[in-house]
Amino acid sequence: MRTLVTGGAGFIGSHIVRRLLELGHAVRVLDDFSTGSRDNLAEVSSDVEITAGDVRDADALERVANGCEVIFHEAAIVSVPYSIEHPMESHAVNVVGTLNTLEVARRVGARRVVFASSAAVYGAEPTLPKVESMLPAPISPYGVEKLTCEHYLAAWAHLFGVETVALRYFNVFGPRQDPSSPYSGVISVFVDRLLAGRGVTFFGDGRQTRDFVYAGDVAEANVLAASARGVSGRAYNVACGRETSLLDLATMIGDAVGRPVVRTFEPARVGDIARSSADIGRARDELGYAPAVTVEEGLRRLVAARRA
């Protein structure tokens, strides 16, 4: 089938693009290259139609979406702290960009939109593991935006028959995640620092936990969500289903790199949640999702990719 990946030159998008190509699908990418890069698609670029453009630009989006059966909508400003500092811009890209994607999907007759949502929709409510039947209660603009988009998706499925699926990503890691921004994922930062012979810094006591999921598994969840039956209008946790503390994570990364880990501690980040883990039963039962890569194995692959 012909597919479009918005944000396809970004970290997660580039994993989805590769998986789609492996399965023999035709792939188009729309990316504004604000955080994505052509390097992320370097060795597959001759197999992908890449267009530079903004998801808020309806004409550009319609041109690339025309003829596509499934749209994977990954284009977004992906930072919680950035959304707090720049709520208007974050809303415009994340909410208006998604609404535009839904409208374009309807106009071009796309069968399905698979959307990159986030664990941020759950907010700080402490009950674990997070399960989709819980009432979402986001506490950041980013979380509000992702939840708003989920509601738009469900409404568009109901009103216009565009099939929609929202995937609530937990803490995604893997090759091509950029370690250089102040908002970078903790694994990309820790791996980069250890490979450079430096120590790691914990914000807080390091006992906070996250459910880290390998990007290849996230790509597989997207592919499954594109074709599963009876799932339109629904949302699914995409995680590993395992809770890992940052202290344990640093030890695991030290093992993968083969270096002892020097630890320093700084005050906790404002708004940081203490613990996070997902119930992945709904994705398993309804999408057939089964994460194939453990955190340890994912770290080994990431370290090997960074060294190469």
Ligand code: UD2
């Ligand atoms: C993740 C997602 C975010 C959103 C959110 C929902 C990433 C990169 N971000 O935010 O988009 O979906 O989940 O809840 O996946 N930390 C350190 N030292 C460092 C860097 C980070 O201790 O050098 C801590 C940080 O304070 C936090 C944990 O590591 O407690 C994870 O931080 P993160 O930025 O990787 O991801 P998170 O969970 O804040």
